[in-house]
Amino acid sequence: MKILAYIKRHKLKSAIITIALIAYYFCLPKQLFKDPTATVITSNSDELLGALIADDGQWRFPKMDTIPEKFKTCILLFEDDYFYKHPGFNPISIFKALKQNISSGKVKRGGSTITQQVIRLSRKGQKRTYFEKLKELILATRLEFRHSKEEILNLYVSHAPFGGNVVGIDAASWRYFNRNASDLSWAESATLAVLPNSPSLIYPGKNQKRLLKKRNRLLKKLFDNGTIDKLTYQLSISEGLPQKPYPLPQIAPHLLQKIAKTQKGQRIKTTLDIALQEQGNTVVKQHYNQLKQNEIFNISVLVLDVKTRKVLTYIGNSPTDKAHQNQVDIIDKPRSTGSILKPFLYASMLDAGDLLPNTLVPDVPTQFGSYQPENFNKQYDGAVSAKRALSRSLNVPAVRMLKDFGLDRFYQYLKQLELKDLKYNANHYGLSLVLGGAESNLWDLCKSYAAMASTLNHFNENSSQYYSNEFCDPIIKSIASIDFGKPSQEKIIFDAASTYLTFESMKQVNRPEEDDSWEFYDSAQDIAWKTGTSFGFRDAWAIGTTSDYVVGVWVGNADGEGRPGLVGVQTAAPILFDIFDLLPKSQWFAKPYDEMIEVDICKKSGYRASSICNDIIKDYIQLSGQKTAPCPFHKLVHLDASGRYQINSSCEDISNIKSQAWFSLPPLQAYYYKSKNPFYKELPAYRTDCIKAASTKMEFIYPNQQSTIFLPKDFDGTTNDLVLKVAHSKPDLELFWYVDAKYIGATKNIHDMAILPQPGEHLITVVDALGNELKHKITISE
Known part of the structure; x- marks a missing residue:
């Protein structure tokens, strides 16, 4: 009351005081x-990584x-x-x-x-x-x-x-x-x-x-x-004084630039492990000094913690110079994938129940229209188990598996992985999708491998459950954490068994066969890893995972220039294993028994055993694998008492027929398979008095259907012959050869025929002694 009375008596003075107090209150800017x-980034332990x-x-x-x-x-x-x-x-x-x-x-x-x-x-x-x-x-x-x-x-x-x-x-x-x-x-x-x-x-x-x-x-x-x-x-x-300013640390310069795009002028504590980052930088520098001798100038490395999905190492580029684009962060840049997508195809086919790990798949000369895939070593196995085809990174089996599985089906699996550089529809990429016809980046690929590894970890640790947000982006900021979503009995993309079997296949060394420059990498721990090389030797990849860590490596030139020797297994794989040597050792994934079942497997073919398979083993397969077909390569053959000839009731009394299960591949597969498998036995010939009852098959080995062929010339200008090759289920039968309906000769046992055709289209016809006929169109180009 006294204050109010004072204000009434001294209105002017009170107003001045009030204004002064208000002015005093607002005199200081907020x-x-x-x-x-500056933009500052620090490690997970608050050590300075770099500043702009x-x-x-x-x-x-x-x-x-x-x-x-x-x-x-x-x-x-x-x-x-x-x-x-x-x-x-x-x-x-x-x-x-x-x-x-x-x-x-x-x-x-x-x-x-x-x-x-x-x-x-x-x-x-x-x-x-x-x-x-x-x-x-x-x-x-x-x-x-x-x-x-x-x-x-x-x-x-x-x-x-x-x-x-x-x-x-x-x-x-x-x-x-x-x-x-x-x-x-x-x-x-x-x-x-x-x-x-x-x-x-x-x-x-x-x-x-x-x-x-x-x-x-x-x-x-x-x-x-x-x-x-x-x-x-x-x-x-007694301590001295500083003489000049030091340059600030630049331990993760490309991550610094990445963060500065969205959080300029802030201090960001990252998930990076400074010791691992510095050691990784040293590894990259050592390999860069070697690779630049071959004019290979750029390297990127990403290391993820599978269980937390934190980025532990982020090396966007090698310590090269401005002329070779040292400022480019390659980790998130689209590059041709090479073979690095093959494990996803393998896992997709396992998940869909279209394949078992040991199933034999064809590895023979193949052509789809104008597209003719080749293996890195330009050789063929005839037939090879699916897991060996993956671990050896064979191209022809991969393309044939993709064709059988369906391009659109595989493409939908890849879209679920959210590979953001897949911007076109499946037909745009075609069957080359699995060999590098598409582009992706190190970030997305490592993210996908980490999600698959985490799927297995969670399945085995949480009562055989999946998590709805398993395939999520890794985190870079220390304050962030991953929400893996809600537990579920339903798989998200790949089931745990298909993932486990894929990783089991990837444990095997995937090296180019007969490659003298390969060095065998012996690690103290099991690592599921895969390499990739893009067409024209422009990109080399290596990505590996354990139950705890994913390491991804890309090597090449940022401007896309290809170089001889720029092969994943030779340039990226050594870096991958050097980085894994810096990490703590991990236990291998536990087998997800709740998603698997033990069945009888035909040892020779890898298919589920049929009733006539004579060499059976027990093996665990994915539950969806129960719907795969039984072995198609074992057939019951009827032999005479000596076992040397096939017979039937038309030429031998039934009581004298001895029935036996026989492993037999189609002619073209058998032609290449027996060169790598000396114990492979072809079907015995029919006894001469029974031969008319036999079914025969023959296939062209070379050339492929609708092939366009360029005939090479010698130094003196002489054009070389074209050698035609046919595989016949009964090599001892005589084959008769025709070019454009004109008879040119016959062969027996070894069915090779040399011809010198004129440029243009030609029809090759082969007829065996039993009247079976095979026709083939080719084009000779000048």
Whole structure:
């Protein structure tokens, strides 16, 4: 009531006081500092990985959360010993400074507190007059009302000048001592504490005597007040001064650039393991120094933690030069996949129940229209188990498997993996999709391998359940965490058994056969890994996974230039295993028994055993594998008493017929298979009096149907012959050859026929002694 009465009696005075209080309340801007800051990234242990200078050319890090205790003690003792006691200004200091300045006739001494200096720093460009000092004093008191002492001190040490273009203690400690501010010694902390007082006069590398004198005077104060002991003091004053600024660390420069695109000017704590990142950089540098001799200049490496999906290592490029595009971050750039998608096809076919791991698949010369895939070694096995075809990265079986499985079906599996560089429909890529006809990037591929590994881990650890968000993006920021979604009994993409069987196949060494430059990589742990090489030797891949880690490597030239020897197994695989050697060893995946069933398998064909298979083994397959067909390669043959000839009831009494199960491949597969499998036995011939009852088959080995052939010439200009080859189920039968209905000769046992046709289209006809006929069209090009 007294206050109201006073206001009524003194309205003018009350209004003036009210306006003054309102003006005082709003006199301080909400945001004192609007200067741009550097983009800073740190490791998962808060070690500096790299920084991008602020837009105004200053090394000004974002405001610190805490102030190192040593530097805090030094700066308070040097700048404002009564910081925690005054209300924003120190009357005694102001009086002493005013008295000294008046007596000398010029400004010789300040008197500003740290709070006042914060205000002065925020009002940059203002002249240092007494009127300006009065403004600073008023604003300083307002600042004391708004912020705690710790916050004010933090503002000061984050924005104080430290000479040149260095602002703030965090940037200064790295620029002058190449370490975190929390790791500075007493001498180093004292050196930095005296710099803001006169950063233009005292600068590392210049005015060394003056800087040394001020530093040692501060150290003496620390000794005198008992902060440091005598030994520490003596050791501290013997320390040298910084001579020039250090360059800031650039341990993960491409990740820094990636983060700066969306979070410029911020301090981001990443998931990177600094020790692993630095060791990875060393590995990449060593291999780069070797590969550049072959004009291969770019390498990228990504390491993921399977269980947390955190990025542990991010190497976007090798330490090459600007001419070879060292600034390009290749981890997220689309590149031709080579064979790196083959495991996804294998897993898709297992998951769909179209394949078993040991099922024999054809490996013979193949042509689909104008597309003719070839194996890396240009050889053929005739028939090879699906898992061996994957581990050896055979191209022809992969394309034939894709054709049988269905291009659209496989494409839908890939779309579920969210490979963002698959931008066209399935027909655009065609059957080359599995051999590098499409593009993807290291990030998406590693993400997919990690998700498959995590699927297995979760299935075995959580009562045979899947998680709805298993196939998610890895995380780079330390504050983030993966939400794997809700548990479910339903698979997300691949079931656990198909994934496990795929990884089991990938444990085998996938090396180009007969490649003398290959070195056998023997690891102390099991790793499921795969290499890839794009057409024209432009991209080399290697990706591997354990139950804990995924490592992905890409090698090549950023401009797409191909180089001889740029092969995944020769260039990317050595880096992959060097990186795995840096990681802790992992246990191999547990077998997901709840998604598997033990069945009888025909040992020779890898199919589910039929009733006539004579060599059966027990094996665990995926549940969906129960719908695969029984073995088609075993047939019941009827032999005479000697076992040398096939017979039937037309030429032998039934009581004398001996029936036996026989493993027999189609002629073309058998032709190549027996060269790699010496114990393969072809079906016995029919006895001469029974031969008419036999069924016969023959196929062209070379050339393929609708082939366009270029006949090579010798140095003297002579055109070489075209050698036609046919495989017959009964080689001893005589074959008769015709070109365009003109008889050209006969063959027996070895069915090769050399011809020299004219350019143009020709019809090749082969007739065996039983009247079976085979026709083939070819085109001879000039």
